[in-house]
Amino acid sequence: MDFQNILNIIHKDCNRIENHGKIANYIPELAKVDPDKFGMFLLTNENESYEIGDSQEKFSIQxxxxxxxxxxxxxxxxxxxxxxxxxxxxxxxxxxxxxxxxxxxxxxxxxxxxxxxxxxxxxxxxxxxxxxxxxxxxxxxxxxxxxxxxxxxxxxxxxxxxxxxxxxxxxxxxxxxxxxxxxxxxxxxxxxAIEMTCEQLARTFSIFANAGKKISSKKQVISAKSVKRINAIMQTCGFYDEAGEFAYRVGLPGKSGVGGGIVAVHPTAYVVAVWSPKLNEKGNSNLGIHALEDLTNLSGLSVF
Amino acid sequence: MDFQNILNIIHKDCNRIENHGKIANYIPELAKVDPDKFGMFLLTNENESYEIGDSQEKFSIQxxxxxxxxxxxxxxxxxxxxxxxxxxxxxxxxxxxxxxxxxxxxxxxxxxxxxxxxxxxxxxxxxxxxxxxxxxxxxxxxxxxxxxxxxxxxxxxxxxxxxxxxxxxxxxxxxxxxxxxxxxxxxxxxxxAIEMTCEQLARTFSIFANAGKKISSKKQVISAKSVKRINAIMQTCGFYDEAGEFAYRVGLPGKSGVGGGIVAVHPTAYVVAVWSPKLNEKGNSNLGIHALEDLTNLSGLSVF
Amino acid sequence: MDFQNILNIIHKDCNRIENHGKIANYIPELAKVDPDKFGMFLLTNENESYEIGDSQEKFSIQxxxxxxxxxxxxxxxxxxxxxxxxxxxxxxxxxxxxxxxxxxxxxxxxxxxxxxxxxxxxxxxxxxxxxxxxxxxxxxxxxxxxxxxxxxxxxxxxxxxxxxxxxxxxxxxxxxxxxxxxxxxxxxxxxxAIEMTCEQLARTFSIFANAGKKISSKKQVISAKSVKRINAIMQTCGFYDEAGEFAYRVGLPGKSGVGGGIVAVHPTAYVVAVWSPKLNEKGNSNLGIHALEDLTNLSGLSVF
Amino acid sequence: MDFQNILNIIHKDCNRIENHGKIANYIPELAKVDPDKFGMFLLTNENESYEIGDSQEKFSIQxxxxxxxxxxxxxxxxxxxxxxxxxxxxxxxxxxxxxxxxxxxxxxxxxxxxxxxxxxxxxxxxxxxxxxxxxxxxxxxxxxxxxxxxxxxxxxxxxxxxxxxxxxxxxxxxxxxxxxxxxxxxxxxxxxAIEMTCEQLARTFSIFANAGKKISSKKQVISAKSVKRINAIMQTCGFYDEAGEFAYRVGLPGKSGVGGGIVAVHPTAYVVAVWSPKLNEKGNSNLGIHALEDLTNLSGLSVF
Missing domain, CATH: 3.40.710.10 (DD-peptidase/beta-lactamase superfamily)
Structure with missing residues (x-):
């Protein structure tokens, strides 16, 4: 199954789910966001890109x-x-x-x-x-x-x-x-307080999917050894006290923000950014985790 | 570089290091082990095996x-x-x-x-x-x-x-x-209280390197989804309060025991067991972690 | 006002209160007690005694x-x-x-x-x-x-x-x-698992109200210095994590049990035992504390 | 034994002891104090006063x-x-x-x-x-x-x-x-940052020894009930995590400061202030506690 099909299935699946999450409201600026936004952008190491929903809209990456x-x-x-x-x-x-x-x-x-x-x-x-x-x-x-x-x-x-x-x-x-x-x-x-789109986020993190080289330009930005280490920290610490659950369900190094964004990488295959503002009780994007779980299950591509 | 060369380099490197670890002595039976034992056994998904040192000697897997x-x-x-x-x-x-x-x-x-x-x-x-x-x-x-x-x-x-x-x-x-x-x-x-050799341990864990199939017989023992999940738990929880450090230095799902054994898997490439009884302050094999760090650095094969 | 009048007022006051406490039920034997029992026995250093209610009935002193x-x-x-x-x-x-x-x-x-x-x-x-x-x-x-x-x-x-x-x-x-x-x-x-009446309890603890001498016989059982120290420990530690509250409301060294008993001493004046099985959220007798607060307020005799 | 004799004995006893405490040095102003200062002032409810050492010198009451x-x-x-x-x-x-x-x-x-x-x-x-x-x-x-x-x-x-x-x-x-x-x-x-002498401190706290009335003027400043409660809080909470130890050794409600001062009250007999800048590990005046322990042992006048 190709990635565009997978994203389409995920989009449908996420639309179907009743989302009991809540948007971050500890600061007024964040509380203004439309809670139903949903976007996803995936970039493979072959520089092919796939996207769905509000993938070109900026949000607070936190x-x-x-x-x-x-x-x-x-x-x-x-x-x-x-x-x-x-x-x-x-x-x-x-x-x-x-x-x-x-x-x-x-x-x-x-x-x-x-x-x-x-x-x-x-x-x-x-x-x-x-x-x-x-x-x-x-x-x-x-x-x-x-x-x-x-x-x-x-x-x-x-x-x-x-x-x-x-x-x-x-x-x-x-x-x-x-x-x-x-x-x-x-x-x-x-x-x-930086704001980015799903695409910008995925491109920014492409070095972590590609041994330190930007996927677009192939330029080495940081060493492969640094990538290995930062990916490891994302895997064990990227989701506050839900890191174990994220590893268990999704199986990718990643990082979330209370703006509802998540970026995750497969260190030899792709980088993906997803955005859905409603957060679960641990402060991570509720649908975002669901979407990424679908992604690794449907593609068979997790690190584990 | 092939795996046998890598194991040989690791063996030399580990012999050179002054090992300040201490063997587990909370029970008399464990305190009897020879602290200088060192063995390693690696099995690839192509069923090729490599070993060094005391890889055929039994120890308490704890x-x-x-x-x-x-x-x-x-x-x-x-x-x-x-x-x-x-x-x-x-x-x-x-x-x-x-x-x-x-x-x-x-x-x-x-x-x-x-x-x-x-x-x-x-x-x-x-x-x-x-x-x-x-x-x-x-x-x-x-x-x-x-x-x-x-x-x-x-x-x-x-x-x-x-x-x-x-x-x-x-x-x-x-x-x-x-x-x-x-x-x-x-x-x-x-x-x-089970006792196994490095080889037995590696063969037992081969299902986690091979999507649930035994490497030797290709027989499916557990589902690929179970493997993904158990590998995730090994990655985030396999080394007590040194799990982050192990992910950072080695970058493989794994599990240690106070008998000095560690088994680790690369979910698409190999399984490896290492044994060295002296433990670091966190209760994990001191040389064992060092050996596995060498392995992923020299082979370039970690999950991150 | 003499002590018998005070005990009578306390009795009326305690009868009037709606008691939302709950008897200890973590073991079946304790759960069998009649939750509405209420007894009190006070012994002055002049060996005069006063009592109300179920002061002669045994309960588990815990x-x-x-x-x-x-x-x-x-x-x-x-x-x-x-x-x-x-x-x-x-x-x-x-x-x-x-x-x-x-x-x-x-x-x-x-x-x-x-x-x-x-x-x-x-x-x-x-x-x-x-x-x-x-x-x-x-x-x-x-x-x-x-x-x-x-x-x-x-x-x-x-x-x-x-x-x-x-x-x-x-x-x-x-x-x-x-x-x-x-x-x-x-x-x-x-x-x-010892069982005693309010009177037995008060007489047992009379040494702590009388510098180490039994009130009845004037016999020195422990030193005055020991009394000072054990009273101090009762004051600061006698009511689990409600010790500060008990000092604040009652102002006497004392000790409670989950059987609903409390014994308290005024180190130069009297010893008092009270029993009411329903416990507050901290595990101390709800009415018991209330009765002792009345006692020190009405008599003006607390250590503070 | 009268109080002046007791204070003299305490003074000698405290001079004899090797004081391993350390003055507070977390702010430069406090670190400037002479570590060997020692003063004590006691005021009875009969308005008789006794003092020794540097009892008329000001220090930071903290x-x-x-x-x-x-x-x-x-x-x-x-x-x-x-x-x-x-x-x-x-x-x-x-x-x-x-x-x-x-x-x-x-x-x-x-x-x-x-x-x-x-x-x-x-x-x-x-x-x-x-x-x-x-x-x-x-x-x-x-x-x-x-x-x-x-x-x-x-x-x-x-x-x-x-x-x-x-x-x-x-x-x-x-x-x-x-x-x-x-x-x-x-x-x-x-x-x-208020500075007072031992005498000023004792006079200020005299209301807590005298049911809310100033000892000098007999004027009621706060109610007897308030005094009972604040004394209780001093008893259970006045010495950080050494409150139990102070109750055990001294047996009086009191309060310490990192300037080396301690004030303590006997609710029906006297108020006492002591000052010695060197603190024990818990942050309370080392000699101050020793002096007060001597005082209640020699006078027999603690609340317990």
């Missing part, structure tokens, strides 16, 4: 950006990065302070909020112009300059970000934050 | 048996199994009571001790003659009848098993144990 | 016995006792395993189940005939030989005691249990 | 101020106060975020930092000019206008207060902070 910032940090800092953040699944909800306390300010992995804030702090110390440099890097990966921060979302995150302010202050107290707290949060909130 | 009991339970019970145990990484050491308390007696996954005890309880309720049936199933998978329980090890586990007795009583209090506590523990300790 | 076993252990073992159990409030429900794990098998105080099990283990190592010696000691304190173990209750506790079995095994694993586990639990369950 | 702010809040807000903070001992170190998370933003008691921040927030909502009103209230209690905030200490607390900033933001996220975060912290840090 935590998906954490993979990109980790990628930059891993390239620029190397092994020393892992003195400040671990690579273990967290076992508790994504904004937990308890684990941080137990682990003396070293976050469990770079994809929980605490860990991503550490990565933001790391990048602030090494990038010249962090907010611009970060956007430039994403545009290059996507091969598309039509990608922007939504400043209203960034502002809104800041206004309601008491939990993140708590996290960064707590890690500062424990000695794991180098830069000014407001600067760290401002950069972090900008990362979360 | 927790590696948890994958086999899960496989039987998943086949016999189906989806209902997941009402009694979850599939999420644990985030804390393997015998933690804290998580169990938080989660109301439902263990986080079938590979922590609490979860494996639940699986033993499940099997006790459905198998006619659990201890014999379990051994028979393993012998069939291995294609080899020369596999036995070490009764002294089983007895020794029982004598020092206060923590497991605590776990099973606690889960009984919370309503998640059906059978008599002594029967559950007796069956559980027998599973841990 | 955890109240923990104060007596602590008293014996403190006398026989001295300061070394505090190497095996602490004196801090627990902050979590009375049978929590989490704290025990955090504190390496040293229970937070001798009145949570784990701590009382340690005390039982300590007494097993120093008493010749623990079960008989314990009963003899209580009879002497009460000045009354008509006090017995209810063997059915002891048996019933054992049959449903999975949580306690978990606790003792876990502490054995952590090296804080010396004796055979079954012996420890058998002794512990006997202590819980 | 957390001792939490009792005063609770007193004002309890008077002005009444029972509703207890919807926002509990009265249970905390069981963990004084600045723990873990418990707060478990308890949904309701601090365990008003004397841990989180609870005192809630009290500051409560007072901000009801006082006209919180910082001035608070100081005025203390001066009236002390009967002495020579009491001031040390603005350098308040400023220093703010500069190093990452943990408190984390706490207040976290509670804001959980809906338990009404006012602007900076205002809450500014008021809170001022409270901690």
């Amino acid at each position: 935590s998906i950006s954490k993979v990109i910032s980790l990628t930059i940090a891993a390239e620029l800092v190397g092994q020393d990065l892992w003195k400040r953040v671990e690579v273990e699944p967290s076992g508790t909800p994504f904004n937990s302070l308890t684990e941080l306390e137990r682990d003396k300010g070293i976050p469990r992995n770079p994809f929980i909020n605490a860990g991503a804030i550490i990565i933001a702090d790391v990048l602030l110390s090494v990038l010249d112009d962090p907010i611009n440099d970060f956007l430039t890097f994403i545009r290059k990966l996507a091969g598309d300059d039509d990608i922007y921060y939504n400043e209203k979302v960034a502002e809104s995150e800041k206004d309601y970000g008491y939990r993140n302010t708590a996290l960064v202050n707590y890690m500062k107290a424990l000695g794991n934050i180098e830069n000014d707290i407001d600067d760290v949060l401002n950069f972090y909130y900008h990362q979360c | 927790s590696i048996s948890k994958v086999i009991s899960l496989t039987i339970a998943a086949e016999l019970v189906g989806q209902d199994l997941w009402k009694r145990v979850e599939v999420e990484p644990s985030g804390t050491p393997f015998n933690s009571l804290t998580e169990l308390e938080r989660d109301k007696g439902i263990p986080r996954n079938p590979f922590i001790n609490a979860g494996a005890i639940i699986i033993a309880d499940v099997l006790l309720s459905v198998l006619d003659d659990p201890i014999n049936d379990f051994l028979t199933f393993i012998r069939k998978l291995a294609g080899d009848d020369d596999i036995y329980y070490n009764e002294k090890v089983a007895e020794s586990e029982k004598d020092y098993g206060y923590r497991n007795t605590a776990l099973v009583n606690y889960m009984k209090a919370l309503g998640n144990i059906e059978n008599d506590i002594d029967d559950v523990l007796n069956f559980y300790y027998h599973q841990c | 955890s109240i016995s923990k104060v007596i076993s602590l008293t014996i252990a403190a006398e026989l073992v001295g300061q070394d006792l505090w190497k095996r159990v602490e004196v801090e409030p627990s902050g979590t429900p009375f049978n929590s395993l989490t704290e025990l794990e955090r504190d390496k098998g040293i229970p937070r105080n001798p009145f949570i189940n784990a701590g009382a099990i340690i005390i039982a283990d300590v007494l097993l190592s120093v008493l010749d005939d623990p079960i008989n010696d314990f009963l003899t000691f209580i009879r002497k304190l009460a000045g009354d030989d008509d006090i017995y173990y209810n063997e059915k209750v002891a048996e019933s506790e054992k049959d449903y005691g999975y949580r306690n079995t978990a606790l003792v095994n876990y502490m054995k694993a952590l090296g804080n249990i010396e004796n055979d586990i079954d012996d420890v639990l058998n002794f512990y369950y006997h202590q819980c | 957390s001792i101020s939490k009792v005063i702010s609770l007193t004002i809040a309890a008077e002005l807000v009444g029972q509703d106060l207890w919807k926002r903070v509990e009265v249970e001992p905390s069981g963990t170190p004084f600045n723990s975020l873990t418990e707060l998370e478990r308890d949904k933003g309701i601090p365990r008691n008003p004397f841990i930092n989180a609870g005192a921040i809630i009290i500051a927030d409560v007072l901000l909502s009801v006082l006209d000019d919180p910082i001035n009103d608070f100081l005025t209230f203390i001066r009236k209690l002390a009967g002495d206008d020579d009491i001031y905030y040390n603005e350098k200490v308040a400023e220093s607390e703010k500069d190093y207060g990452y943990r408190n900033t984390a706490l207040v933001n976290y509670m804001k996220a959980l809906g338990n902070i009404e006012n602007d975060i900076d205002d809450v912290l500014n008021f809170y840090y001022h409270q901690c």
Whole structure:
């Protein structure tokens, strides 16, 4: 069965399902989205693309950006990065302070909020112009300059970000934050506020499906070894405390965001982005996971 | 580079390393093993095999048996199994009571001790003659009848098993144990006390590298869908609270035991078993992980 | 206002209240009690006594016995006792395993189940005939030989005691249990199964209101210093995770049991026992606390 | 033995002891204090006073101020106060975020930092000019206008207060902070920065030894019922996770501060303040506790 057929079947299947998920409403800007949007874009390593639904509409990628910032940090800092953040699944909800306390300010992995804030702090110390440099890097990966921060979302995150302010202050107290707290949060909130389409997202992540080379240009962006490692972290930590369930049902490395997006990769075959705003209880796109489970079941192409 | 060359390089590399690990000594029987043993056996999906060192010597497979009991339970019970145990990484050491308390007696996954005890309880309720049936199933998978329980090890586990007795009583209090506590523990300790060689272990696990078919006979033993799922659980939960690190360094689904064994699979290419008794701080074979990291780096064959 | 008037007012007040508490039903023997029983017995340091309701009816004293076993252990073992159990409030429900794990098998105080099990283990190592010696000691304190173990209750506790079995095994694993586990639990369950009337209970505890002397005979049983310390532990740890609330509302050192009994002392004025089987959500007698709050408010006699 | 003799004996005893405690150094201002200072002031309910050492020298009262702010809040807000903070001992170190998370933003008691921040927030909502009103209230209690905030200490607390900033933001996220975060912290840090002598402290707390009346003027400041309750909270929660130990060794309601001060009351006999800057591992004055233990042992006057 070819991928377009599979996407069509998934689209029908997802339309049929009663979706009990709920859109993220912790910031007003996110609550404005149409909850019934659904889009999917798949790009094979042969550079063939397939799409359905709202695949060309932009949405807030939120935590998906954490993979990109980790990628930059891993390239620029190397092994020393892992003195400040671990690579273990967290076992508790994504904004937990308890684990941080137990682990003396070293976050469990770079994809929980605490860990991503550490990565933001790391990048602030090494990038010249962090907010611009970060956007430039994403545009290059996507091969598309039509990608922007939504400043209203960034502002809104800041206004309601008491939990993140708590996290960064707590890690500062424990000695794991180098830069000014407001600067760290401002950069972090900008990362979360990037907007992309399913296609842009898939193209940006194509390096993780293709041993570090962009699928379109075949240009090596990061090493194959880095890809192996970041894919591994996506697999074990990409879905908060639902990482095991996602591995079990879908069987692909991936990363979700509370904007309802998920991007997943098959390291020798394809990259896929899906968007459906209603989230399940663990904060991951309800239909998005369902669609990806269909995809690996119908194609037989998971990593397991 | 062919696999035999790779194994030879690994062997040399491992001989060179100063191994600061320590053998398991919580039961006297395990403490008797020669700490310097090292063996490795690799079987490709084309049924070609490669081996080095003490690959034909038997050792106590310990927790590696948890994958086999899960496989039987998943086949016999189906989806209902997941009402009694979850599939999420644990985030804390393997015998933690804290998580169990938080989660109301439902263990986080079938590979922590609490979860494996639940699986033993499940099997006790459905198998006619659990201890014999379990051994028979393993012998069939291995294609080899020369596999036995070490009764002294089983007895020794029982004598020092206060923590497991605590776990099973606690889960009984919370309503998640059906059978008599002594029967559950007796069956559980027998599973841990199976002895196998690296070759036997690799042959037993060949179904997980080959979509459910034994590599030698091509006979379908379990469905491809089951394989996908059990590999996913091995990937996210197979190494206690070092699962993220193992995914990051090695990039294969696998399972370790405190006897120093590790078995890992590449779901479209090969199965490999390695044995080296000295354990790192997390309770996994120190050289075993090192050897497997070499293997995926040198062969370029990981799932990520 | 004299004490008899106060008890009469309390009786009326307690009759008027709608009691939403629930009797303990975790063992069948306890569930058989008449939930509407209510008795109270007060003994002043001048050896004057006052009583209302079912003050002469026996009930299962349960955890109240923990104060007596602590008293014996403190006398026989001295300061070394505090190497095996602490004196801090627990902050979590009375049978929590989490704290025990955090504190390496040293229970937070001798009145949570784990701590009382340690005390039982300590007494097993120093008493010749623990079960008989314990009963003899209580009879002497009460000045009354008509006090017995209810063997059915002891048996019933054992049959449903999975949580306690978990606790003792876990502490054995952590090296804080010396004796055979079954012996420890058998002794512990006997202590819980003692039955007494409000009067017997008040007379037994009169030493804690009178600097170590029995109120009736003026005989010094334990030192004034021991009394000061055990009263302090009752004050901070006597009501599981409701110790602060009890101090706040009542303001007396005391100890409750799931049989619905509470005994409290004013260290220079009186001892009082109250019994009402329905328990609040924290496992303490609902009306019992209410009655004691009335008592200290009406008499003006609390320690604070 | 009269109190002056007792204080003299205590003074000698404390001079003899090798004090392994350490002064608080988390803010530079506190680290400047002479670690060998030692003062004590005792005031009986008959208005007789006794003192030794540096009893007339001012020091930073720090957390001792939490009792005063609770007193004002309890008077002005009444029972509703207890919807926002509990009265249970905390069981963990004084600045723990873990418990707060478990308890949904309701601090365990008003004397841990989180609870005192809630009290500051409560007072901000009801006082006209919180910082001035608070100081005025203390001066009236002390009967002495020579009491001031040390603005350098308040400023220093703010500069190093990452943990408190984390706490207040976290509670804001959980809906338990009404006012602007900076205002809450500014008021809170001022409270901690009050400086008093042992005599001033003892006179301020004399209402808690005398059923709500100032010992000097006999004027009723708060009700006897309020005194009973606040004394109870001091008893169960006044020494962070050493409250049980303090009750056990000393047997008086009291409150400590990291400036090395402790104030304790005997609710029918006396109030005492002691100051010695070196702290034990739990953050309470090492010699201060020793001195108070001597005091209740030598006088025979504890609440237990």
